Amino acid sequence: MATLQFLGATGEVTGSAYLIRTDRSTLLLECGLHQGRGADQANEAPFVFSVAEIDAVVLSHAHLDHSGLLPKLVKEGYRGPIYMTRATHDLIEIMLHDAAFLQMKDTEWENKQRKRAGKSLLEPLYTDKDVENTLQLHQTLDYRQRTPITPDIQLQYHDAGHILGSAIVELTFDDSEPPRRLVFSGDLGNIHHPLLQDPAFLQQADTLMLESTYGDHNHRSYPDTVEEFYQALQAANDAGGNVLIPSFAVGRTQEILFWLGKFYRQGRLSQQQIFLDSPMAISASELYFRYLHLFNDDDAQTFVKTVKHRWEEWLPGLRCTRTTEESMQINQIHGGAIIIAGSGMCTGGRISHHLKNNLWKNNTHLIIVGFQAAGTAGRALVDGTRQLRLFGHEVQVKAHIHTLGGFSAHADQQHLLEWAGHFKPRPKLYLVHGEQDKREILQAQFRQQYDWNAHLPAYREKIEL
Numbered sequence: 001m002a003t004l005q006f007l008g009a010t011g012e013v014t015g016s017a018y019l020i021r022t023d024r025s026t027l028l029l030e031c032g033l034h035q036g037r038g039a040d041q042a043n044e045a046p047f048v049f050s051v052a053e054i055d056a057v058v059l060s061h062a063h064l065d066h067s068g069l070l071p072k073l074v075k076e077g078y079r080g081p082i083y084m085t086r087a088t089h090d091l092i093e094i095m096l097h098d099a100a101f102l103q104m105k106d107t108e109w110e111n112k113q114r115k116r117a118g119k120s121l122l123e124p125l126y127t128d129k130d131v132e133n134t135l136q137l138h139q140t141l142d143y144r145q146r147t148p149i150t151p152d153i154q155l156q157y158h159d160a161g162h163i164l165g166s167a168i169v170e171l172t173f174d175d176s177e178p179p180r181r182l183v184f185s186g187d188l189g190n191i192h193h194p195l196l197q198d199p200a201f202l203q204q205a206d207t208l209m210l211e212s213t214y215g216d217h218n219h220r221s222y223p224d225t226v227e228e229f230y231q232a233l234q235a236a237n238d239a240g241g242n243v244l245i246p247s248f249a250v251g252r253t254q255e256i257l258f259w260l261g262k263f264y265r266q267g268r269l270s271q272q273q274i275f276l277d278s279p280m281a282i283s284a285s286e287l288y289f290r291y292l293h294l295f296n297d298d299d300a301q302t303f304v305k306t307v308k309h310r311w312e313e314w315l316p317g318l319r320c321t322r323t324t325e326e327s328m329q330i331n332q333i334h335g336g337a338i339i340i341a342g343s344g345m346c347t348g349g350r351i352s353h354h355l356k357n358n359l360w361k362n363n364t365h366l367i368i369v370g371f372q373a374a375g376t377a378g379r380a381l382v383d384g385t386r387q388l389r390l391f392g393h394e395v396q397v398k399a400h401i402h403t404l405g406g407f408s409a410h411a412d413q414q415h416l417l418e419w420a421g422h423f424k425p426r427p428k429l430y431l432v433h434g435e436q437d438k439r440e441i442l443q444a445q446f447r448q449q450y451d452w453n454a455h456l457p458a459y460r461e462k463i464e465l
Contacts, residue, residue, distance in 0.1 A: 365399065
């Protein structure tokens with residue numbers, strides 16, 4: 001009898017990990033990094049399974065909350081295949097190297113303090129070498145390519161429309177007759193994204209694991225969100241201040257660049273200086289040109305026909321700042337600039353420096369374009385904090401905060417319900433990857449709309465498939 005154990009993203013939106021055991025195989029679905037409050041302790045904790053027993057790893061997409069602990073797994077001895085889509089492989093190469101760099105840098109800083117205090121030195125969670133070893137284990141699959149990955153499990157990916165290369169995971173277990181099927185939604189994308197296809201619909205499963213990031217509400221309509229974005233830019237221009245956009249390097253950044261370029265071509269963009277101040281986002285944005293064939297044909301035709309492998313062709317005035325020196329020079333600009341930088345939840349990276357230099361000004365406009373997990377600086381700003389601690393100092397928040405939920409890369413409550421509603425007959429349903437209150441609200445909606453009992457698994461809970 002096959003079993004599924006929930007090892008992360010239960011009552012939270014990070015640290016995605018699920019262990020599947022059959023009589024002949026052991027499979028790890030996702031190996032995600034924890035983010036937000038208590039993340040360091042959670043990431044450093046030993047795996048609750050034996051690394052040696054894992055036969056294969058399956059990855060839904062490249063975001064670190066789904067992939068970020070893979071190098072730790074490899075560091076501890078894993079040498080089996082890691083399955084992913086082709087675009088996911090190209091993205092995690094960028095993202096994991098960046099994560100390793102930040103961990104090594106943070107550990108180096110911490111060790112300087114520990115050395116002065118006579119304390120034992122620390123090791124980073126993983127290094128660039130661990131990332132290289134991880135990337136060598138990749139096995140890439142196309143969408144809708146059914147492939148045996150262990151003696152009794154087959155894998156098929158379907159487009160999730162969340163970020164480039166993101167996938168819905170379909171696992172078929174051949175140890176019974178008829179074979180049983182597990183579908184994991186991964187992170188389902190918001191519909192009508194200009195650069196991605198809408199999520200694929202599936203209809204058959206025995207067990208369904210569904211994300212619930214926005215299980216508590218519906219997004220504002222996409223056209224209204226685009227107009228709200230434009231109005232926020234105009235308000236900043238009228239006030240004479242800078243615009244700060246904390247943005248995830250993959251997905252959200254490219255969507256923002258797309259709309260800024262569209263505003264420019266419509267003669268509506270007042271700001272002439274736009275900075276993409278994130279080496280990882282710059283590399284990820286360049287990568288998008290390899291996958292133009294995956295774009296939403298209806299919305300992105302103008303973009304595809306215009307660009308020639310450079311975002312600057314789409315958005316004149318865009319400056320990509322890779323070096324620290326270039327980033328620091330932006331601090332000399334006191335108005336009229338749009339600054340896009342990571343991290344997307346304001347937990348570190350270059351956006352923290354721009355927040356320090358701009359948050360206290362009442363003509364600054366901060367535009368939040370992505371999900372902000374509990375315990376992050378971004379969440380505190382969304383919740384209305386008037387003071388934010390940055391680099392050991394309290395910074396007063398006088399900036400205008402705009403929260404644009406409609407740009408989310410996640411499906412909202414309505415679309416989660418609609419997507420799951422295509423499964424007939426109803427499979428056993430488990431809500432994962434959502435904060436507890438949001439899971440409970442979505443659970444109630446499934447009961448009300450479909451008379452369907454959705455389960456809320458707890459951490460380390462084990463079920464039979």
